[in-house]
Amino acid sequence: MSGKPAAAGRTRFWDRPWFLLLPAPLFWSGNFVLGRAVADAVPPVALAFWRWTLGALILLPFALPHLRRDLTVMRRHWKIIVLLTVPGIAVFNTFAYIGLGHTTALNGVMIQSSMPVMIVGMSFLFFRDTVTPVQALGIAVSLTGAMTLVSRGDPAALANLHLNAGDLWILAACVAYAAYTALLRRRPGVHGFSFIVVTFLLGAAMLLPFMVWEGLSGRPLQLTLTSVAAIGYVAVFPSILAYIAFNRAVLLLGANRTGLSIHLIPVFGSILAMLFLGERPQWFHAAGIALIAAGVVLATRHPRLSNTQ
Template identity: 30%
Template sequence: MKAYIFIIVAILFFSGNFIVGKLMVDNIPAFTLSFLRCSIAFLIMVMLAQKDWKNHRGVLLRNWKPIYALSLTGIVFFIGLVYFSLHYTTTINASIVEASTPIFASILGLILLKERLLFLQYVGIIISFIGVLWIVTSGSVQQLFSLQFNVGDLLMIFAVLAWCVYSILVKKHMGRLPTKGSLMVMLGMACITLLPFVVVEWIVLDIAINWDTSTIISVLYLGIFPSIIAIICWNKGVETVGASKAAVCLNLIPVFTTIQAVLILNERIYIEQLLGGVFVIIGVLLTTKLRSPLKVSHSLLKKQEIN
């Protein structure tokens, strides 16, 4: 029970990322918000990863290219696109689309890594893809054929694709890298990479951030809770119940996000969101239930490092 409490707490913080991000995107532009979040997380990881840096500095410096590729896909593009998408779509839609990540990961794995899939996995991919299409077209077949999509949902799909590329890089490179040390370096690289985007945002948008108490608390939340504390809770839970059982709990992210969106943001739930979400979750369960426990464990643990 204690382990599942840790997992639920982690999922609450992960879903809270959508809520706080939605609250902040009208006050702080996407890449600036990403930069602030990464900067706070980086400062915390500097304190937590001192031992890793001391013992494995040579390994980290020699592997700066793959680490930067991980930073670019998993932090810069993924987090930036998530916050950017929240300008145009609801937190409910964004969380449901993110729940389809295993589906897109399976498709890219099939194309790039030649991974073999079982028949039911193909069925799961098709079902989830129908669910995503249903969401981005608001359940309108006419929008589908006229290629009229919600821009925010499309940006969220690109964010998911960026994460899937990151996951492939994780599989290829992270086995030889220290976890805390590599995360610290990735966050540092992300801060440097995001800085030019931040400058452009400030020049083009003529930003005037309202630094009131709620803004400060929100930015600190993003840098501490989904970035650090949620990781610790998630890993403690996975150590006890195993990654396969914990994986099922990830489907609670859109559920918790929806509840918080209705209570905090006063968002409305529409039938197309419910139907699309059901299709996505059924497809994900079919696809991931048949995967190797070792692969599930590896990908899930790495995903939650910077979600």
């Protein structure tokens, strides 16, 4: 008897996509800031490799019962699993970490804010999904809100941004993750833990030779408090918790609607800056958050969308 309410609570949470939309942008906002902060101390490929390896090892004990049931299905669908692993695990964060070593966190967040539009484009390219005019307006309004936060209400700040090699790495990373998000509907029907652990381990295996090359080229990973703390954070929060929640939301809402949650990254970044850095609330915080909220409501107002599963 005592276990039923807790189980029911977990089920209700697992089936409420609007709650599932929150963890990924919250933890990914920290991921971009941290990736920039430790760029000189932690090699990018090593950070990505150990992120996925540690994340898989942490989750493995919880995933084992499901893996025993799901391995046969996953072997049968190995091609789509590899196809999802390359852009979503091996490429996205590795490219982002490389890029953050050569550009600012502001540029990184600005480029990442374009990802919902990329997801819509990928969904159309792969599956001919379309959006209604109202949904397109919602995406545009939400993007405007994200740019308001990123620019701190100063359009000139965006006009003065100059793309460099680091920005191109991040742009390529965002294209890769947009493809991953759109293709998630093709993942085999296995438990989320099984899918996460297998793709994390497969992604780490893909990165291993590049990490060895990185170390031999003069950038070996140094085990310091900074590097261990950074790997611990990215393994648990933007990896395990964010990917589980985001992938589940895509299954429930579809790629296009879930992708809009990425516009919450500058929202959470602004809130974290107020809480931990002493930044004072400004008019652009309220304007940006209001525009993002209005855009999400517009883009998700119709229960039947062409991109839902």
